[in-house]
Amino acid sequence: MTFTVAVKRPPQQDRARKTQARLLDVAGELLAEVGIERISTNMIAARAGLSPPALYRYYGDKYAVLEALGRRLMTRQNAVLEAWIERHAPRGIEEMAAHIGDLLAANSAVTRAEPGAVWILRALHATPSLVHVRIESHRHVTERLLDACAPHLSGVPRDQLWQRLRLAVELGFAADEMLYEEDRAAAQTVLSDVARMLRLLMHDLADA
Amino acid sequence: MTFTVAVKRPPQQDRARKTQARLLDVAGELLAEVGIERISTNMIAARAGLSPPALYRYYGDKYAVLEALGRRLMTRQNAVLEAWIERHAPRGIEEMAAHIGDLLAANSAVTRAEPGAVWILRALHATPSLVHVRIESHRHVTERLLDACAPHLSGVPRDQLWQRLRLAVELGFAADEMLYEEDRAAAQTVLSDVARMLRLLMHDLADA
DNA sequence: TGTACATCAGTGAACGCGCGTTCACTGATGTAC
DNA sequence: TGTACATCAGTGAACGCGCGTTCACTGATGTAC
Numbered sequence: 043m044t045f046t047v048a049v050k051r052p053p054q055q056d057r058a059r060k061t062q063a064r065l066l067d068v069a070g071e072l073l074a075e076v077g078i079e080r081i082s083t084n085m086i087a088a089r090a091g092l093s094p095p096a097l098y099r100y101y102g103d104k105y106a107v108l109e110a111l112g113r114r115l116m117t118r119q120n121a122v123l124e125a126w127i128e129r130h131a132p133r134g135i136e137e138m139a140a141h142i143g144d145l146l147a148a149n150s151a152v153t154r155a156e157p158g159a160v161w162i163l164r165a166l167h168a169t170p171s172l173v174h175v176r177i178e179s180h181r182h183v184t185e186r187l188l189d190a191c192a193p194h195l196s197g198v199p200r201d202q203l204w205q206r207l208r209l210a211v212e213l214g215f216a217a218d219e220m221l222y223e224e225d226r227a228a229a230q231t232v233l234s235d236v237a238r239m240l241r242l243l244m245h246d247l248a249d250a
Numbered sequence: 251m252t253f254t255v256a257v258k259r260p261p262q263q264d265r266a267r268k269t270q271a272r273l274l275d276v277a278g279e280l281l282a283e284v285g286i287e288r289i290s291t292n293m294i295a296a297r298a299g300l301s302p303p304a305l306y307r308y309y310g311d312k313y314a315v316l317e318a319l320g321r322r323l324m325t326r327q328n329a330v331l332e333a334w335i336e337r338h339a340p341r342g343i344e345e346m347a348a349h350i351g352d353l354l355a356a357n358s359a360v361t362r363a364e365p366g367a368v369w370i371l372r373a374l375h376a377t378p379s380l381v382h383v384r385i386e387s388h389r390h391v392t393e394r395l396l397d398a399c400a401p402h403l404s405g406v407p408r409d410q411l412w413q414r415l416r417l418a419v420e421l422g423f424a425a426d427e428m429l430y431e432e433d434r435a436a437a438q439t440v441l442s443d444v445a446r447m448l449r450l451l452m453h454d455l456a457d458a
Numbered sequence: 459t460g461t462a463c464a465t466c467a468g469t470g471a472a473c474g475c476g477c478g479t480t481c482a483c484t485g486a487t488g489t490a491c
Numbered sequence: 492t493g494t495a496c497a498t499c500a501g502t503g504a505a506c507g508c509g510c511g512t513t514c515a516c517t518g519a520t521g522t523a524c
Binding site: 076077078079164165167168169170173177180181202204205206208209212213216217220223224226227228231232235236238239242243246 | 420
């Protein structure tokens with residue numbers, strides 16, 4: 043009796059773990075250089091110094107590579123979020139509102155550090171089989187923020203709060219993406235304006 | 251002496267104008283059905299009841315089709331914007347702030363009416379050769395709003411106002427896109443929350 | 459410490475496929491007389 | 492009103508190409524004795 047399992051076993055050797063990570067790095071670079079339309083498994087393998095079949099040892103297909111790349115970026119963004127929540131959430135909603143700018147800046151720094159980050163985000167946005175990754179991540183962020191805010195906003199119905207925060211998350215990421223496309227707007231200005239808007243939104247919630 | 255001209259002559263006959271529009275309609279449908287990754291010129295032509303070369307009479311290449319599709323959508327959105335400005339801008343900033351929700355709703359209605367609209371927007375977002383279309387359109391909207399607002403906000407430096415409005419435009423469109431991806435948030439709630447946020451932003455500007 | 463051996467990592471060569479696009483052509487349309 | 496003719500709209504067949512992926516294989520690694 044045989045099974046065909048879609049999920050790849052994690053690599054056993056050190057060489058393999060490095061190869062796997064290198065494939066993602068290379069995929070990010072290539073996404074930045076040629077875009078989603080022209081990136082290919084053969085191209086990724088070649089740039090990583092591998093023959094085409096080697097890629098398939100680690101990723102089931104082309105989209106699995108992009109999905110892993112997307113998840114890696116979002117994991118890094120989540121780490122930033124967790125640090126921020128741990129630091130500011132216990133001290134109340136005012137404290138959080140006052141430091142929204144820090145969160146945006148830290149998140150933006152993660153994106154900036156990732157080669158081809160904008161294109162990763164765009165790929166997640168535009169590839170049918172990957173849209174769910176982005177949505178799941180945004181929902182996750184929303185829920186973490188909900189847990190952080192809810193205790194201080196007991197007057198607001200939980201699902202209304204969820205929806206507001208979900209929107210705030212979407213807008214935060216949208217602003218971050220805009221930094222890479224709109225060279226007529228200064229990054230610092232955009233981030234501080236978004237922070238201001240989100241702060242207004244939080245005060246608005248707190249008053250309700 | 252011969253010239254090779256990239257721009258296609260506009261069609262001369264009625265049949266041709268209908269064919270040209272049909273190609274765009276079909277491209278929108280297919281974008282919705284199979285996504286950017288799998289749409290092809292051959293597919294578009296076939297669905298339109300044409301042989302592949304016929305498409306090239308109207309559009310220089312694959313991206314010209316998508317670009318035309320994107321521009322058509324943005325032209326329709328612009329019409330909505332112009333109507334809104336004409337109606338509310340002369341009556342001052344308060345009047346505009348009070349009716350931001352109308353603008354968002356009208357814009358959203360245009361998107362909803364367009365087959366495959368989300369995928370058009372995503373294609374504009376994600377295809378390297380098309381990103382400029384979206385950016386140009388957002389800048390155009392920004393400038394129209396700037397013209398409408400500036401007379402009532404003489405205290406705010408023009409380029410600061412531009413940057414704020416640019417951001418507001420980006421966020422407005424981001425929220426519109428979100429309506430199609432996030433089924434846990436009610437369209438009406440999202441739109442009214444965005445309207446509220448943008449209103450807060452305008453008041454914030456007016457106070458400065 | 460040396461080596462036999464099982465397992466893991468990576469290869470060479472090839473596949474069928476559908477892509478975007480072009481060519482030389484035919485059929486449809488509209489207009490001048 | 493009829494028709495000859497120029498122009499415009501659309502076709503049939505084919506192209507070279509690079510794609511994603513698979514196969515049966517070889518070389519590298521690590522471990523038990």
